[in-house]
Amino acid sequence: MGTTQSSLNEENLQSTKIKNLNEIRFHVQDQEHVVKTEDIDPNTSLNFYLRNHLHLTGTKVMCREGGCGSCVVVLQNKDPVTQKKIFLAVNSCLVPILSCNGWKIYTVEGIGDPLVGYHPVQKVLANFNGTQCGFCSPGMVMNMYALYESGKLTMQDVENSFGGNICRCTGYRPILTAFKSLCKDANPELLGQYPDIEDLVVCQREKCEWECVEQSDKSDKVPTYTLFEDTSKWIKVHTLKDLLKTMQSYTKLTYRLVAGNTAQGVYQAYANPVDLYIDVTSIPELTLYEFKGDSLVLGANITLSNTIEVFQNIAKTYPNFSYLNQMADHIDLIANVPVRNRATLAGNLMIKHDHNEFPSDVFLLLETVGALLTVVSVDGTQTIQRPSDFIKNEMKLKILLKVILPEYSNLVKLVSYKIMPRAQNVHAIVNAGFLFQFHPSYVLDKATIVYGNINPAFIHASSTETILQGANLFDNHTLQTVYANLSHELEADVRPPDPSPLCRQQLAISLFYKAVLFLAPDHLLSPRHLSGGPVLQRPISKGTQDYESNKSLYPLTKPIPKLEALAQTSGQAEYIEDMPDLHNQLHGALVLAHAPPNSKIIRIDTKKALEMEGIVAFFSKADIPGDNNFTPLGLSYINAKEEIFCSGRVMYYEQPIGILVGYREDVVQYAINLIELIYDESNVEPMLSTRQILKSGRTDRVIHVRTVQPKRKGNDVQHVLKGTFDIYQQYHFHMELQCCNVIPTEDGLNVYPSSQWMDLTQVAIANMLKIPNNKINVTIRRCGGAFGAKITRNGLVACAAALASWKLRKPVKLSLPLKTNMAAIGKRFPLSTDYEVGVNNSGIIQYLNCRHYTDVGAQRNEDISNEVVNFFSASYVPDTFTIDVNKTITDTPTNTFARAPGTLEGLAAIESIIEHIAISLNVDPIELRLRNLRTDTPLAKYVNELRTWANVDTRKQEITDFNKENRWKKKGIAAVPMAYELAIGGPYAAMVSIFHGDGSVQISHGGVEIGQGINTKVTQVCAYKLGIPMEKVSVVPSSSFVAANSTQTGSSITSEAVCYGTIQACDQLLARIKPVRDRLGNPTWEQLIQKCFEEFIDLTARGQYSPNEPNVQTYQVYGVCAAEVLLDVLTGQYLVTRVDLIEDTGESMSPEIDIGQVEGAFVMGMGYYTTEQIVYNYEGKLLTNNTWTYHPPGARDIPINFNVKFPKNNPNPVGVLKSKATGEPAVCLAVAVPLAIRHAVASARADAGTSDLWYPIDGPTTVENVFLNCLNDHTHYTL
């Protein structure tokens, strides 16, 4: 393909006067802000400015890469293409503040608050229980606000638009339900639930209408201007000629064209400082489109959102461009809505240009359809290039100007695929584009075959394209030739953490076959193959929540939203990082050892970092006056000391070695890269997993814990099965990262950690500083998610911040960036199990010998051995089980509690063995379970209830029929029971104070509000006990003074425990005020309390929960769950089509809160078993350390039909107020999902011709895992 050249008009290149500005102006809400360039750095993000300069901390920040959505704000603007007024959700973490000149921005505080009234979006999210920890809520609200204000919203729009907003707590169902209630096509029952819409005061924007936008707009319309005279420059250009001129003037400078500025979310290097930034977002030539001749010509910097809209509109009107529909659908799978609102075609192509390995979907599509790119040099020379040539050409001082798309007759068919590890917001495992140009028959004039993510150099399957020229596509011989050729042509490289070369190569071949099935006329296809062509289509999700509440006990058992919900949805709720900076505020950054495990530290060279302006000090273990340990012995669960900072031998890659502090967080984060670690590398191979340890015979790394002997052995052994079971780490993915704020007092420290355990924080800091415990005051308002990660691990962060604060006597905030958080902090304990099981012909277990290994990481601290054993034995008759438990020590960060620690693992191991037996013996898995279930539990009753309620047996028959009729789509179903013994511990305190002034009540307790609704339950209980309205009760932050010595918030028990303490306190208060009440007859509450006050009655009381207290007993939580999946055998992708879950919650104190716990836990478990994979390199460096590589479930990964039921009339005789705990158990039930997938895969394996239908659980059942285990063989890929 040749290139054509032309020259821009000479006049275009004439100089334009560039105006120097020293400020920019923009509106936030209705207020204009003027930013002086002398006050900021060009790399400052809008997010940083909002949070740190304007103190609008409702907008959160987490990943800083466009991958979590917590930072979303709304931009009100004119669409450059349509000129319509638009509301755009954008990621404030990726928007440079200097781009904002003339913008109008809304943050969550600006659309509604307690004074002006809440916006409908804020209100529905709160009322439908769409918040738990609330950290994601402002981002959710703003993403929805943009959709809502854009009007004509459908439920499908809502379902499709939250791929970039991660919520780890709720499981998304209530968020989607809330937002769908605002849609024009909302189900009537949803609309009926809409809260008092009439009296909603919708934001102040009505007042200003568009005036301020128009005004702001004008301020950006000054001709090309430059900011920063002397240092790095920011130049905003409005015309192409100015752009070229500008680039001509500064040829020696390093520069970056700033379009959407989102590329830094993919490759961090795009955030590196340069000399010159040129903002190209307002250049019409780059952002508009036109038809030229037969071609559609797009400005290269048109955004992806606009591209989708333009493509959809053109495809509707022009038949020869109908292929653009497919392109629009594919682009809809790129990133997420806020990213696409800013990301541009040119920016995407430039990433591909700079990093050929990048699996760009834009590049793939454009190359497939034969698009051409116009590139212009600064001298005005234009060249037209194919995308595949463009990525090889030098682009320095050149601009990507246009994208030219050809028209095609209806004989040309485009099919494209993006196979992803989860439904949305993730890059492709493999992407593929096929353009088939047919003769008026099945014979091809030409075929274009493009694949992404095969290897950096791979673009076209060129020799296969040649084979297909003139061939009949719908012919089995042609197809086999193609597959054979592709097998040679597709040389996938090894690129962890991306899936294996085998997977990517085979998937690519399979996609070709899928395209053929999709295009081939039905009559040419075997009926069993027909369903193989279409991709999985996900309908709008739905769910039911079935529970009862007892009105006679209200407010106890009343279904209510979280008390803090409106504060969370309006951005008023404060998290640690939102606390205002104080005079002399310092910020810290952890310095990590970028050295393989077992390396010996020789020296830490901090000279360069300390020389940087604004850097104050560096502290390491040498500066610790007391104990270099953040896990103080003597506290429950703590078995070993753990270093705050490495003391010499590096225990794991990226172990913290010190803290650097300075005045600005961004400067400190930059400066840590200047610290050099000088170390001796060890020649001992790092041990990164249990299997590696066992294989290498490193018995010194295996610690035997105990062996449980069987009570008997059955004598009817007809079948013996051996197998393995392995599950690995899970990153907790709490949205608020590990952080702590420490403020020195005159004699100690006030500490505000994002911790689940105040006592540990207090003792650890005191021991480290060698000062008394009573000098450390710990206060916690809430955590933005925790899931076990903040039980002990936050101790490290709190100690580091406290050390710096103590040494400098200045306030220090320390918040770990996502990558540091993921690399330095341990995760869920992996479990490996070897087993041998003997069963009779009915599948009844005669003996089971198993050996468990829990991988504790670098230190054997928290212990889950007991839980593993107990839950392994909890559901099925365990008399014949021999259970051996061991711990293995690996060179990874010390692992830690994660939601249902040990319990999830133990339960999953036995369920996997049961399924192995069922599939191997071809016995119905539910029947097999019933045969082996313990008889001393009501589990059989639960299983049978589920069968009826969820219609399981009929569906199973339908699935069997479906699987017979379909070769390339399969369904699967699995049901698992759960007996969850609640661990009780303590102490947990609660203090209740009644104020005489108005009779209002305040509670402070020893638990931590981590999203589980503890404060709501405590309030309900207190109001119930005292017989007063809930409005009279408030809960204030937890404090180490009020609730001294309280233990960790964990094990699901804390809500109940602090309710117990509250009841005790209320009982004391009621006893004290009773005589006065009796005397007064029938006083109002206020009169009664005032009188008690006058009689010097103590109106404060404290209660405590612990195993020593009367009526504190353990109990079982029972549950059962059925999951159904639909699998695409040719891609490995699947939909979780239905989940029915029954969990025994006793008489729920707060049913909506408990529904939230159950749904959220289940989805977190689903993520663990499906999309969340942790990958290390051979040295132990974590490769999955950001949102680009680690994938918790998104809104379109959840069950499509999710039904939850709490058994009715089911009081817990030994629970607090007859309730049961809900925080963790449901996470265990999620194992039904990988088992359902295995059921579906078993059918594919049978069709593939193997008799070995079972394959072991070995980590998450990812798309790669499923695809490879379907044993696809391309000789079977026939019509």
Ligand SMILES: Cc1cc2nc3c(=O)[nH]c(=O)nc-3n(C[C@H](O)[C@H](O)[C@H](O)COP(=O)(O)OP(=O)(O)OC[C@H]3O[C@@H](n4cnc5c(N)ncnc54)[C@H](O)[C@@H]3O)c2cc1C
């Ligand atoms: C969370 C997330 C998920 C993503 N997922 C996907 C995905 O699944 N598939 C996929 O393909 N992509 C994905 N992307 C990439 C995304 O498409 C790109 O980040 C985006 O298109 C870049 O465009 P931009 O305008 O933001 O570029 P910018 O960040 O503004 O610029 C990037 C580079 O391009 C240069 N540049 C910009 N315009 C021009 C021009 N006209 N001429 C010459 N150079 C120019 C700049 O100098 C800079 O070097 C994802 C991104 C994020 C953040």
Ligand code: FES
């Ligand atoms: S912080 Fe901006 S998307 Fe995560």
Ligand code: FES
């Ligand atoms: S409520 Fe969504 S992350 Fe916690």
